[in-house]
Amino acid sequence: MSTSEWMTFYLANELYAVDILSVKEIRSPSSVTRIPRAQKEVMGAINLRGDIVPIVDLRVRLGLPTSEDTQDTVFIIVQFEQGSKFKTLGIKVDAVADVVQMQGDQLHQQSQQEANSCIAAIAEHSQGSIALLAVHRLLALTPDMAEVME
């Protein structure tokens, strides 16, 4: 049975997690420049050592009520592969919690997935149930400019 490590965090007092292997770093919130015509969950972009990295407000993405930033609010910077390219993305969450190990049998794949869902699975854990994020589905990117233009 395979074991995987997940980094958990809080969002509206619920536990969520991302695959620890996708996490590049955790940053305290910095100045975000908004991106015109962006999806509503995209807060904008930050300068990550010279790279332009979009930030997704996870509360908005998941349809939760927005809240003021606290001193625990962080950006989790994740990297994922999309069409043979690596993309970097920041996720704004309320607070990071822990790193947990999970066995394969703890994961319950979401059987009925909505097309737009970014929750890959729910895991049962001693700390409660944890929603595991599919980071590559957080940002619904338009693949081609042509479609934007038409």
Add this chain to the structure above:
Amino acid sequence: MAGIDLSQFHAVFFEESLEWLDVLETQLLEAEHADAEQINLMFRAAHSIKGGAATFGFSSVANVMHEAETLMDGWRNGQRQPSEALVRTLLKAVDICRTLVGKLQNAEPVCDQDSADIVTELQQFSDDPDNASQSLEPEPDTQTSETKERIWQIELKPTLDLLMSGNDPLKLFSVLADFGPISGKVDFDQIPDADFDPTECYLSFQVELVANASKDEIAEIFEWLDDDVGVTIDEKIAANNAQPSTIEAVLNEPPAQAASPTSKKPVEQPDKTSKAATSIRVSTDKLDQLINLVGELVITQSMLGELGRELEGFVGERMQTGLEQLEQNTRELQESVMRVRMLPISFAFSRYPRMVHDLSNQLGKQIELIIEGEATEIDKTLLEKITDPLTHMVRNAVDHGIEKPEKRIQNGKSEVGRLTLRAYHQGGNVVIEVADDGGGVDPEIVERKAIERGLISENHGLEPAQLQALIFEAGFSTAEVVSDVSGRGVGMDVVKKNIQQLGGQLALKSVVGEGSTIAVTLPLTLSILDGQLVSIDNDIYVIPLLSIVESIQLKASQLRHLDSGQQVFRLRDEHIPMFGLAELLHVDSVQLNVSDGIVVVLDSPNGRFGLLVGELLSQQQVVIKSLEDNYQRVMGLSGATILGNGHVAMILDPAGLAQSARGGVV
């Protein structure tokens, strides 16, 4: 015109082909589960290799890829399924092409025979889609070995003005090489150390030819030379086997540079002639690294500049002076580095005369190619990336644009078609036009085809110009017959995609019966621009300085409202539409009154327009960073940058803004 030296592009072709072959291989391995996009990708890969190979006359590779492409076209149309045997054969084709490209790269001789077997094998699949064929035994090639060969020694001592008389030794030798393998020596003792005139021929040649040809046949080749050019042709009696080596070694170098020994990787080969001191070849990686570093330096410099302004007193003053010096130096450094990257567009254009010549012969057309503005400079990266799309456009113009002579005469035109390649600077952009005086794009044919292929519905309500623009859509081709040249409907959508990726735009102007002009508008460089910083609310945006005509303050009374709700103002003799930046970009912002802001008048390919912004801030050079790397393209933006304070600012794209304003996407 002296021969166009295509060899300078060979390295690029080899690299690209190998990359495409990798793509093809990867995709083939998944062919059984491939979706439409993947099949398209494979098809494009084969098409691109074929196109390049045909351009350079590497028919061995082009033949294989042509067959591969035909098979994949079947997949695309759903006429054929990728069977295991077929995939295996295609993979074999990939391997063979890779070997062939490798040989060509090393200037080893390659002939069509090398690929004949695999071509036959592929053809069997296309002839008989259901049958996984057993490979035919190829007929052994017995033609050449039996004939009696003689060894000829040919000496050519041209006069200085040989090239001026339209003769090119390179051409002569390539004709000579048709007889059989040739090898040779070049004597460049005559090259002067100073006062080198590139239009003069300082070289003399000694060539050994192994061929079954008579002296007269050989002499015929040199018939066109002036009498004072020394040509001697002697038969070498010696029985020892002359090493038949390849003409490529000579052909791959332009005559003036023939001194440098043929190398496997020309890019890294320093030129060893006496001219070596004047130029040096640097690998593109090193150059790009330099550019990136300068980019970072500019950011740091502008950050320091901002910090320095906050310092006061004596130290502050000294600091200011130092920083100004630094700024000056940085700017000069940057300009120098950018100049290194700029190359005249003739590097791209010079491959077309040959191509147009060959294509027009092949298609039975008469075409006069006119090239204008070939000295226009453009960023090296752009130049490399524009070459492929341009090739497609030129091919299309020759194949579909210009009509056959008979038809031209019928239509009352000169039988010689005219194809114009034109490059010029416009504002902060380079415009490249491919214009033909052919039949034009008939909106009605386009409409019919588009409906046939399900691109648009019967009642689409599109204007003729919009219909014509459909030729840029994927899977569209108006060619009735699939030809070797173009016309499988991959060309133009690839062109459009590539050009958009470069931050450029395509515009088609076409009149039925009179011809078509496709204009490509590209930024001058991809990495750095002079920007005007502007603000609305707390957001800062960068406008490319070169697009700004002027900035003016308007009173509300100077604005007129048109019926459509569009606001216009008068600038001297011109009525200019005005848009709020916030509205164009769909960002929420406090409603800005025209009297409280500033109107920046911008020049774009779609005409001038005014942009209402809150405030004008400083002007500075900014490094263009891609939004696409981690996000996606955004209409109206050409990228983002990092300001001195480390914050991100979006860079506006006037052409895109104008388009979105005009297209009513607002």
